[in-house]
Amino acid sequence: MKFLAFCCTVFSIVLVALAHPQPSPRSNNASYPELQALVKGNQKYLKKMNSQHPGLLKDLAINGQHPPFVLFHCSDSRVSDALIFSELPGNLFTAVNIANQFLEDDVASTSVVGYAVEHLHVKHVILMGHYGCGGVQAAIVPPPSNPGPADVALQTWIQPIRDVYGNSTRKEIVDFRNGAGKQLNSSSTLDLQLPAFRALVEENVKASVQRVVESQIMQEDFTSSPDTPVFIHGLVYDIETGKVFDLRVSQGPPGVQAPVVPFPIVD
Numbered sequence: 001m002k003f004l005a006f007c008c009t010v011f012s013i014v015l016v017a018l019a020h021p022q023p024s025p026r027s028n029n030a031s032y033p034e035l036q037a038l039v040k041g042n043q044k045y046l047k048k049m050n051s052q053h054p055g056l057l058k059d060l061a062i063n064g065q066h067p068p069f070v071l072f073h074c075s076d077s078r079v080s081d082a083l084i085f086s087e088l089p090g091n092l093f094t095a096v097n098i099a100n101q102f103l104e105d106d107v108a109s110t111s112v113v114g115y116a117v118e119h120l121h122v123k124h125v126i127l128m129g130h131y132g133c134g135g136v137q138a139a140i141v142p143p144p145s146n147p148g149p150a151d152v153a154l155q156t157w158i159q160p161i162r163d164v165y166g167n168s169t170r171k172e173i174v175d176f177r178n179g180a181g182k183q184l185n186s187s188s189t190l191d192l193q194l195p196a197f198r199a200l201v202e203e204n205v206k207a208s209v210q211r212v213v214e215s216q217i218m219q220e221d222f223t224s225s226p227d228t229p230v231f232i233h234g235l236v237y238d239i240e241t242g243k244v245f246d247l248r249v250s251q252g253p254p255g256v257q258a259p260v261v262p263f264p265i266v267d
């Protein structure tokens, strides 16, 4: 009986499929110059790598990667790690997400740090935020009142930043939170230069630095590999000027002085 039911189901599915043949994809002859640009860009990259760094790609492919850094930065298209640091392939192991967060209950975060520290033996974990971050702005303005699926995903992801905003004792943030911040609605946009906005970008980086330091992975590494200390640093990138600043929040294993990343300190 069960078998018969199964056969009938399969048979009806086949019938339905026959009655509704998959439409063949409509030919799309519109021109998409942005797609053509990807191909052109890759050709340019190949030319450059072959003339300026011959053999590098092959060497990396054969001998593997040995990056000294793992870098967390924002998905924002204005924050391009290789360009900002003039880095070649093989030097930056990266995790990219909205508002550059390390969260211990996010396996994307922990797997990147875990692999980088335990298998690639990176020396530095760098968290880099950027001014004008849309993810940070979204954590300052109220959430939308009728959230769709995209809103729910984003709001869930940025909740830790909203918590930093709500709890921060930093003057710029407290003043704004108790003042002009009360007038915001979910579609408000914030000025790139707004002191509270800039401050929250920085505090968000510091929160992730602290989370990395306190994570099980780092705590375990601190105790198991005291001779190869890993340092955690917080940077911020100015999308307007292209400059990088150091937040002077570097940390290492207990009792080990962390080196300063020699960028100017943010003021």
Ligand SMILES: *[C@@H]1O[C@H](CO)[C@@H](O)[C@H](O)[C@H]1NC(C)=O
Residues within 6 Å of the ligand: 027, 028, 029
């Ligand atoms: C669109 O492109 C397809 C495949 O390149 C071609 O066969 C077809 O004739 C084109 N149609 C038009 C309207 O240009």
Ligand SMILES: *[C@@H]1O[C@H](CO)[C@@H](O)[C@H](O)[C@H]1NC(C)=O
Residues within 6 Å of the ligand: 162, 163, 164, 165, 166, 167
């Ligand atoms: C402060 O942070 C905690 C989580 O650490 C959060 O539950 C709480 O809502 C935050 N407070 C405010 C006012 O945002």
Ligand SMILES: *[C@@H]1O[C@H](CO)[C@@H](O)[C@H](O)[C@H]1NC(C)=O
Residues within 6 Å of the ligand: 183, 184, 185, 186, 187, 188, 189
């Ligand atoms: C949201 O606030 C902005 C000012 O920040 C205002 O121009 C806009 O009309 C407000 N939108 C709604 C839906 O209240």
Ligand SMILES: [Zn+2]
Residues within 6 Å of the ligand: 074, 075, 076, 098, 099, 100, 130, 132, 133, 134, 135, 136
């Ligand atoms: Zn961002």
